[in-house]
Amino acid sequence: MRNIAEKLLPLSDGVLDELAAASLQDPQYREFAADPVLAETDRRLVAANLKRWLRSNIQSPGRRVPNNASPETLIYARDVVLRGLVLDELPSWRATQRTTWRWWLNACFSETSDLQELPELIEVSANSLTTFADDWIEAVAAHVDEVRNELAGGAHLQRYATVELLLQGSRIVRPRAEAQLGYALTGRHVAAIVWTDSDVAADLEQAAEQTMRACGVTTRLTVVASTAALWLWMPVREVPAPSDVMSELSRLAGTVRVAFGRPGDDVAGFRRSHMEAAAAQRLLTRLQSRLSVVRYEDVQLVDLLTADVAQADQFVKDTLGDLVDTDPLLMDTVSTYIDERFNRSSTAQKLFTHRNTIDRRLARVDELLPQPLNQNSVSVAAALQLLKLRAST
Secondary structure: HHHHHHHHOOHHHHHHHHHHHHOOOOHHHHHHHHHHHHHHHHHHHHHHHHHHHHHHHOOOOOOOOOOOOOHHHHHHHHHHHHHHOOOOOOHHHHHHHHHHHHHHHHHEEEEOOOOHHHHHHHHHHHHHHHHHHHHHEEEHHHHHHHHHHHHHOHHHHHHHHHHHHHHOOOOOOOOHHHHHOOOOOOOOEEEEEEEEEOOOOOOHHHHHHHHHOOOOOOOOEEEEEEOOOOEEEEEOOOOOOHHHHHHHHOOOOOOOOEEOOOOOOHHHHHHHHHHHHHHHHHHHHHHOOOOOOOEEEHHHHHHOOOOOHHHHHHHHHHHHHHHHOOOOHHHHHHHHHHOOOOOHHHHHHHOOOHHHHHHHHHHHHHHHHOOOOOOOHOOOOOHHHHHHHHHHH
């Protein structure tokens, strides 16, 4: 048993992907699966639990694993409470346990074919894994109760509950909601999600403050969505340029990321802008992009195109043709040309080069594209934006 645990301890990404997928497959777990931050929390928890069980069986094979609260378990418990989730995830956890057991069982059969040794190995392993899972489920439920009692009646939970009602489109009296939130729901809003998916500690509150400054305002509504994410709303009419936000965030330690929705009016705009920020956040996760700041207005078409990533990659190949494998300078030129509304003179100024140089580059671009740029500009712009996001992985 010790030998098997030692061989399996260096967990592969493939194993973790399979276990994480099993953990998130239950329909009741949809909110965790849909939120990249919560999904990453779940993945880290699965990895930490499996490593703890393997290490215990290296040290004391078959013995009951000490039920010490890991940092990942405490973070998970806090996120469950902060998001107002009900801890009824037994089908999901048992699915992870079954997947782990199949993985371990295959290793047992690979380790020995001794018909006297194998039954005992399987019995001891099954008892060990089942006991560990039962103990952990009991422990995490206790931690959730502790956190819930700690935060009961707190402003964070009340604020989150009010925001959830607004996001779900429930009927709620506006003055009452504004009083509970301390934020006016009239006028124009921009929503943002500030989060970290790094192991390096990040000051999310300071990041939220810097994001607000980049937006040019002095007030914001902040909701603690999890231990690694904040939801923001700010009374601004437009979203700042990503470069301005990155400049503000560059002063902070740790890796912080921000996704913005488009500006929206009143309660409907409050809701829509947040949904768009969440869609932009999911897009970065889906494409495994490391882009630190994203605006939904810049990636809306890409979001629609990438529901199936394989089809999106094919779209890029079909749209850009040989341009994909050519000098990046040509792609930068055509991207700038599109951004400058197809004005060659302003493109030359933006790229600090001569107008004739731009003419030659764009002529070469038309030679490489399957269709001339002026006949397929919308698709080319979307494909270039998708390439930019994928290049940030």
